[in-house]
Every structure is written in structure tokens, then in C-alpha cells.
Amino acid sequence: MIRVENLTKYYGDVCAIKEVDFTVHDGEILGFLGPNGAGKTTTLRIITTYLAPTSGAVYIDDLDIAEHSAELRARIGYLPELNPLYSEMPAYDLLVFAASARAITGRRFKEALGGVMETCGVREVLHRPVGELSKGYRQRVGLAMAMIHDPEILIMDEPSAGLDPNQIAEIRALIKELGKEKTVIISSHILQEVQAMADRMVILNKGQVVADGTTTELMAGFQGKAQLTLEVKNATEDSVQGLAVRFPEIRVQDQKLQDGVSRLELEYPTGQDLREQIFGYAVESSWVVLEMSRRQARLEDLFRSLTVEEGGALA
Amino acid sequence: MRDQLQISARHVAIIFRKEVGSFFNSPVAYITLVVFLLISGWFFSSSFFLINESDLRGLFNIIPTIYLFFIPAITMGLIAREKSTGTMELLVTLPLEDWEVVTGKYLAALSLIGVGLLYTFVHFITLTFVGTNIDLGAIFTGYLGLLLVGGVYAAAGIFCSAVTGNQITAFILGFLIVFVFFMMDKVLFFIPGFMAGTVQYISVDYHLSNISRGVIDSRNLIYFITVIAVFLILTVRVLEIRKWR
Ligand SMILES: Nc1ncnc2c1ncn2[C@@H]1O[C@H](COP(=O)(O)OP(=O)(O)OP(=O)(O)O)[C@@H](O)[C@H]1O
Numbered sequence: 001m002i003r004v005e006n007l008t009k010y011y012g013d014v015c016a017i018k019e020v021d022f023t024v025h026d027g028e029i030l031g032f033l034g035p036n037g038a039g040k041t042t043t044l045r046i047i048t049t050y051l052a053p054t055s056g057a058v059y060i061d062d063l064d065i066a067e068h069s070a071e072l073r074a075r076i077g078y079l080p081e082l083n084p085l086y087s088e089m090p091a092y093d094l095l096v097f098a099a100s101a102r103a104i105t106g107r108r109f110k111e112a113l114g115g116v117m118e119t120c121g122v123r124e125v126l127h128r129p130v131g132e133l134s135k136g137y138r139q140r141v142g143l144a145m146a147m148i149h150d151p152e153i154l155i156m157d158e159p160s161a162g163l164d165p166n167q168i169a170e171i172r173a174l175i176k177e178l179g180k181e182k183t184v185i186i187s188s189h190i191l192q193e194v195q196a197m198a199d200r201m202v203i204l205n206k207g208q209v210v211a212d213g214t215t216t217e218l219m220a221g222f223q224g225k226a227q228l229t230l231e232v233k234n235a236t237e238d239s240v241q242g243l244a245v246r247f248p249e250i251r252v253q254d255q256k257l258q259d260g261v262s263r264l265e266l267e268y269p270t271g272q273d274l275r276e277q278i279f280g281y282a283v284e285s286s287w288v289v290l291e292m293s294r295r296q297a298r299l300e301d302l303f304r305s306l307t308v309e310e311g312g313a314l315a
Numbered sequence: 316m317r318d319q320l321q322i323s324a325r326h327v328a329i330i331f332r333k334e335v336g337s338f339f340n341s342p343v344a345y346i347t348l349v350v351f352l353l354i355s356g357w358f359f360s361s362s363f364f365l366i367n368e369s370d371l372r373g374l375f376n377i378i379p380t381i382y383l384f385f386i387p388a389i390t391m392g393l394i395a396r397e398k399s400t401g402t403m404e405l406l407v408t409l410p411l412e413d414w415e416v417v418t419g420k421y422l423a424a425l426s427l428i429g430v431g432l433l434y435t436f437v438h439f440i441t442l443t444f445v446g447t448n449i450d451l452g453a454i455f456t457g458y459l460g461l462l463l464v465g466g467v468y469a470a471a472g473i474f475c476s477a478v479t480g481n482q483i484t485a486f487i488l489g490f491l492i493v494f495v496f497f498m499m500d501k502v503l504f505f506i507p508g509f510m511a512g513t514v515q516y517i518s519v520d521y522h523l524s525n526i527s528r529g530v531i532d533s534r535n536l537i538y539f540i541t542v543i544a545v546f547l548i549l550t551v552r553v554l555e556i557r558k559w560r
């Protein structure tokens with residue numbers, strides 16, 4: 001179990017993260033989600049002991065990482081952001097280096113090498129300098145390096161950044177597979193990615209945790225807006241305004257299409273289903289309903305509402 | 316305790332191997348070595364044939380000057396390059412201690428200096444064929460002295476490589492520090508009397524000249540080892556400060 005307690009980190013005067021608190025359970029895949037500059041990399045660097053926090057602490061199985069640094073690093077596999085590698089070294093030499101630093105040599109290395117060649121698909125590039133490899137293969141080599149010692153904890157900072165859709169699908173499948181036995185933290189600024197892989201997510205914004213839970217848990221507490229799109233014939237001006245009067249919680253926007261068809265965009269808080277009443281009203285007003293479709297509030301809306309600056313350009 | 320030492324020695328060896336590998340993967344090592352050999356060879360032959368000296372004094376006198384450029388060029392990338400390419404993050408999140416990393420890198424630089432000195436043995440062999448009255452003891456201690464001076468300069472160089480993320484800056488900084496050590500004995504004349512003793516004691520030349528004369532005094536050895544240790548400890552400290560920035 002990884003316990004992150006009250007982490008705060010200042011770079012000079014810049015506060016990168018503030019009182020960040022969360023827990024990762026054994027065998028769980030945690031998605032660490034946040035927009036650019038939210039503090040994901042900073043937090044992961046502290047967990048992997050690359051940086052020290054200004055205040056706060058991280059415990060792995062109740063051991064403080066500040067006191068048991070080397071011992072705990074031995075149990076972690078880390079894929080840093082941008083996957084830095086010694087570009088002049090062949091993948092094989094890199095793996096030998098990473099393995100020997102973790103006291104894996106001889107027959108044990110052969111076994112470990114066989115394992116990562118299988119899982120990460122690096123066999124065909126083993127003897128080429130990593131600087132000459134495509135980004136996808138470099139990423140695989142980085143992952144193979146992080147996994148050569150079969151670590152119980154795997155921490156990956158944006159593992160799919162810069163990969164093509166096929167490679168992304170592959171790496172997601174790989175991470176899901178790894179997550180069956182290992183404790184995994186992946187960071188990403190892409191919600192779908194985290195949703196596809198993670199058991200649980202922690203959403204970070206401007207250095208602070210703004211949400212923590214499974215998709216269902218997060219959505220339960222979220223008061224988003226449901227949207228209903230109606231295409232109707234014979235809708236008079238008056239009857240459309242009457243709709244807004246009858247249901248004050250609905251926001252109505254209408255748009256005239258040709259041949260007396262109007263498109264109505266209705267918005268109301270989630271948690272209630274007004275389709276029946278609205279249909280009733282349409283019949284009452286002798287509208288001919290051509291189309292009715294509903295869009296529920298989704299996790300994207302939650303993510304946006306949590307991370308987009310209010311009144312900012314993106315809102 | 317002994318187990319711990321063995322583990323550390325293994326870690327140092329791992330870093331050492333990686334560094335030596337990357338030296339010979341980049342042209343910098345070859346170029347600096349060749350330049351070192353050319354210049355030292357030229358100075359040897361000019362003193363050997365022109366002045367007709369049958370010892371290595373010409374060579375031994377010039378090597379500390381060649382070191383001024385040779386050693387910062389070797390050490391500039393040791394840490395600065397890891398910082399600029401981001402591989403530092405990879406390196407220090409392995410279960411190795413910072414001091415093991417620094418020691419491994421330092422020894423790799425020292426061994427490259429050793430290779431350079433070893434090549435100058437060619438001149439020594441020439442000497443044994445044609446020279447007379449060769450003072451073997453002085454030649455041995457001469458080499459020892461040069462290795463120790465190289466050790467001091469390399470320790471200063473790796474420290475400079477740690478304080479910056481830029482290899483060129485590391486080179487210039489390294490050159491300046493090494494230059495100060497190099498000049499101290501030569502400007503003693505301008506130094507007020509009450510400080511002269513101290514400055515002389517800090518200067519590399521003073522201790523080197525003792526050793527080159529064939530006298531291995533523990534005071535001189537302690538000087539070299541202390542200066543090397545101070546720079547290496549500072550280097551480890553600088554790496555630790557990174558975490559707190
Ligand atoms: N070395 C540094 N010096 C100064 N400020 C930094 C440094 N590293 C990060 N920051 C700042 O700290 C904040 C958090 O950065 P961090 O890299 O942790 O974000 P992130 O969530 O990983 O973003 P991204 O998705 O872009 O990778 C940002 O405001 C960033 O500018």
C-alpha cells in the first residue's frame with residue numbers, strides 16, 4: 001500500500017502541489033489524472049524519491065520513503081515522463097545495466113530478459129541503439145527497463161504520450177494485464193485513457209486533489225446537466241415559451257430548421273428524467289415529434305467542471 | 316558491514332562500467348586522448364632529441380599543463396549530460412546510493428587519465444633503449460605524482476559537472492578551478508608573506524615536486540587524498556541538494 005500524506009512541494013516560490021493526500025491499495029491500478037501543470041509529475045517524482053517534498057510524507061507498506069529510500073526504490077519500477085534513456089546504448093546494454101543495478105545477473109537475468117522481451121515486445125530491437133528507435137519502441141524499452149526486476153509497484157508518468165493509436169491500445173492492454181498482480185500508478189491528462197485502465201482515479205488540479213474514487217463513486221456525487229435534443233414539427237413560438245414556463249428547471253434553446261421543423265435543445269440537472277413529461281407536453285401542444293435524444297452528464301463533464309478555470313478562456 | 320561494502324563495491328563497478336562504455340561510445344574520449352598523446356609526444360621528443368636529456372623530465376613537466384584542458388574535457392559530461400538529457404532521473408531512482416554513483420563516475424574518469432599516462436610509457440621504453448643512467452625510482456614516483464594530480468583535477472572536474480546542467484559551462488568552470496590549483500605555486504612571489512605558506516601548502520605543484528623527486532612523503536599523499544575527498548563529498552552533496560530545489 002502506498003500512502004501519500006499531505007504532500008506539498010514548492011519550487012522556489014512556485015507551489016507545484018499543495019497538501020496532496022491519497023492512498024493506493026495493493027494490486028490496484030490508480031489513474032492519476034489532471035490537466036497540464038497540475039502537479040502529476042511532481043507528485044510521482046516525490047514518490048520515487050527523485051525529489052524531496054517541502055512537507056508531507058510518503059509511506060510504502062508503512063515504511064517512510066525518506067528513511068528507507070534505497071530499500072523501497074528496489075521495489076519500484078519507474079517510467080519517468082518523456083522516457084529518458086541513454087540514447088547511445090543498445091537496448092540490451094540498458095537492460096543489463098538496469099538489471100545489474102538491481103542485483104539481477106547471470107541466469108536470473110536471462111529469465112528476466114525473456115520475460116520483458118515477451119511482455120514489452122523488445123526482442124527485435126534488442127541490439128540497436130535506443131536513440132535510433134521509433135518512439136513507440138523507445139517507450140517499450142523504457143517499460144522493459146522499469147520492469148526488468150518484476151517490481152511489485154509500477155509507476156508510469158504518461159506512458160502513452162506520443163504513441164500512435166495502435167501502440168496506445170497495446171500499452172493499455174499491457175498495463176491492464178500488469179495491474180492484475182502489481183500496484184500500478186499511471187498519470188495522464190486524458191480521461192478516456194484513465195477510465196479505460198484504472199480501477200480508481202485521483203484527479204489533480206492546480207496542485208490539489210479535487211476528486212478521488214471509482215467512476216461510479218465520482219458520478220454519484222456529481223450534479224451535472226442532462227441534455228435532451230428534440231426535433232419537432234408545428235411548434236409555435238408560444239408553445240415553446242410555454243414549455244419553459246411549465247418546467248422552470250429546463251433551459252430551452254430553439255432553432256428553426258426548414259419546413260416548419262424546429263430543433264429544441266433542453267438542459268436540466270441530472271438526477272431526474274423529464275422525458276415523459278416533455279413528451280406529454282408535446283402531444284398537448286400538437287407537436288409532431290420527429291426525434292428525441294438524450295445525453296447524460298458524463299465523466300468528461302465532471303472532469304471539465306473540476307479542472308477548467310471558472311471564467312477562463314476554456315470555460 | 317562487510318556485506319554492505321561488497322554491495323557498494325558492486326554498485327560502484329556497475330556505474331564504472333557504464334561510464335567507461337559511454338566514454339568509448341563518444342568521440343570526445345578518443346579526441347582528447349589523441350590530442351593528449353600528440354602533445355605529450357611532441358614535448359618528449361623535443362626535450363629528448365634537442366636538449367638531449369635522457370629522462371622524462373620534459374614529459375613530466377608538460378603533462379600538468381596538458382591536464383588543464385584534458386581533464387575538464389573528460390569530466391565535463393559525467394553529470395551535466397545526465398542532467399541535460401534527463402537520464403539523471405533514471406539513474407538516481409535505481410537503488411544505488413549517490414556516493415556510489417559519484418565514485419563510479421570518478422574512477423572511470425581516473426582510469427581514462429591512467430590510459431593516457433600508460434601510453435606515454437612508449438617514451439619510457441624508448442628511453443630504456445638509448446638512455447643511460449635512468450633513474451627508475453624517479454620515473455615511478457613521477458608517474459604516481461601525475462596520477463595523483465590527475466586525481467585532484469578530475470575530482471574538481473566532476474564537482475563542476477555536478478553544479479551545472481551544461482557541459483560547456485562545466486568545462487569552463489573545471490578549467491578555472493584546475494587553473495587556480497595549477498597557478499598557485501607559480502604566483503607565490505606575489506603573495507604576502509604571512510599567507511605564502513598556506514597557499515604553498517594548498518598548491519598542487521608543491522606536493523607534486525616533492526613526489527617527483529622520488530620522495531614519497533605521507534604528508535604529500537594526505538594532501539592529495541584530502542583534496543580529492545573534499546571535492547567528491549561536495550559533489551555528492553550537490554546531487555542531494557537537487558532533491559530540495
Ligand atoms: N523544475 C521545476 N522548476 C520550477 N517549477 C516547476 C518545475 N517542475 C515543475 N514546475 C511547476 O510545477 C507545476 C506542476 O508541474 P508538473 O510537471 O508536476 O505538472 P504535470 O501535472 O506533470 O503537467 P504535465 O501534464 O504538463 O506533465 C507547474 O506549474 C510547473 O510549471
Ligand SMILES: [Mg+2]
Nearest residue numbers: 040041042081
Ligand atoms: Mg507531467
